[in-house]
Amino acid sequence: MRNINWTELSFGYVKADYNVRSYYCEGKWSDLEITNSEQIPMHMSATCLHYGQEVFEGLKAFRGKDKKIRIFRMRENALRMQFSARGILMPEFPVDMFEKAIITVINKNERFVPPYESGAALYIRPLLIGMSAQVGVKAASEYLFVVFVMPVGPYFKEGFKATSVGIFRAYDRAAPLGTGAYKVGGNYAASLVAGEIAYEKGYSAVLYLDAKEKKYIDECGPANFFGIKSNTYITPKSSSILSSITNKSLMQLADSIGMKVERRQIPIEELITLEEAGMCGTAAVISPIYRIDDVDKNQSYIFSKDGKPGPISIKLYNKLKAIQYGDEEDKFGWVTIVGK
Numbered sequence: 001m002r003n004i005n006w007t008e009l010s011f012g013y014v015k016a017d018y019n020v021r022s023y024y025c026e027g028k029w030s031d032l033e034i035t036n037s038e039q040i041p042m043h044m045s046a047t048c049l050h051y052g053q054e055v056f057e058g059l060k061a062f063r064g065k066d067k068k069i070r071i072f073r074m075r076e077n078a079l080r081m082q083f084s085a086r087g088i089l090m091p092e093f094p095v096d097m098f099e100k101a102i103i104t105v106i107n108k109n110e111r112f113v114p115p116y117e118s119g120a121a122l123y124i125r126p127l128l129i130g131m132s133a134q135v136g137v138k139a140a141s142e143y144l145f146v147v148f149v150m151p152v153g154p155y156f157k158e159g160f161k162a163t164s165v166g167i168f169r170a171y172d173r174a175a176p177l178g179t180g181a182y183k184v185g186g187n188y189a190a191s192l193v194a195g196e197i198a199y200e201k202g203y204s205a206v207l208y209l210d211a212k213e214k215k216y217i218d219e220c221g222p223a224n225f226f227g228i229k230s231n232t233y234i235t236p237k238s239s240s241i242l243s244s245i246t247n248k249s250l251m252q253l254a255d256s257i258g259m260k261v262e263r264r265q266i267p268i269e270e271l272i273t274l275e276e277a278g279m280c281g282t283a284a285v286i287s288p289i290y291r292i293d294d295v296d297k298n299q300s301y302i303f304s305k306d307g308k309p310g311p312i313s314i315k316l317y318n319k320l321k322a323i324q325y326g327d328e329e330d331k332f333g334w335v336t337i338v339g340k
């Protein structure tokens, strides 16, 4: 890497200088190890390859006007990774080690943290995988935790923009009592076919309904769903959606600006009453939705006639970004400052 064009970056792998690892063996996690290798030596019968013993996380660090680097809510990611690990019978990675690993990997790759003006950020990807060689179906006895980073460009290169999403009733992402609430690779594998169909038809994402009754909104492939009406922020409650940290933060922000917040089932018919709708997650913070097509039912729900994001989505988006970049005071204690 000599000169990175920060604003041209999309979301893709960029080689940084170092990654940080810890090995779990005989019931203990090893001290953090810093390496410049991009490879993981692995036995061909490791459980992560055959039985999907894999959980991951995704978070970002931002450089402020003051040049300081701010990590957004990493403790929440540490706790969620523990929750996901328990969900597929993997050992928890300790929260304090997780935080230390994140801070170390950022410090070691400081030159990859984009400058404030670029609107880009450093994406941080922690991964936990089953490593021991076994073909019988049971949990591994050895694991690897690794965290690497890459700079990612601004999500909205041409400004904050709304897109359309599609409901495809022939596909589910996760079962009600399955692994939908855990951040596991298997959920993503399960969503690839529907995702491909949606992209081909011009949608930016699939919006999934609850798998059991197909009556309620669940979430989008990689992002939670929210709607706005009558000064209320509404987001689905379901056992098969992944609890988004961005969504949690938006709920707190909505509350702080005097909105009501409701986390409850959202019947699909209710879409017609929403004034605004959006997806939320670390990648975009908010990705506003101007139209939802229930493709198999030939029905459309339109939230924005001119295709522009609604005023509350804009307000929440700007507020959260401002806290992340240090432009607005971090009243909630969401940010960890690292580096000089």
Ligand SMILES: *Cc1c(COP(=O)(O)O)cnc(C)c1O
Binding pocket: 058, 183, 219, 220, 221, 222, 223, 224, 242, 243, 244, 245, 246, 247, 280, 281, 282, 283
């Ligand atoms: C990671 C993820 C999200 C977004 O969570 P954030 O913590 O806001 O990044 C939403 N849905 C799914 C399925 C995810 O895997």
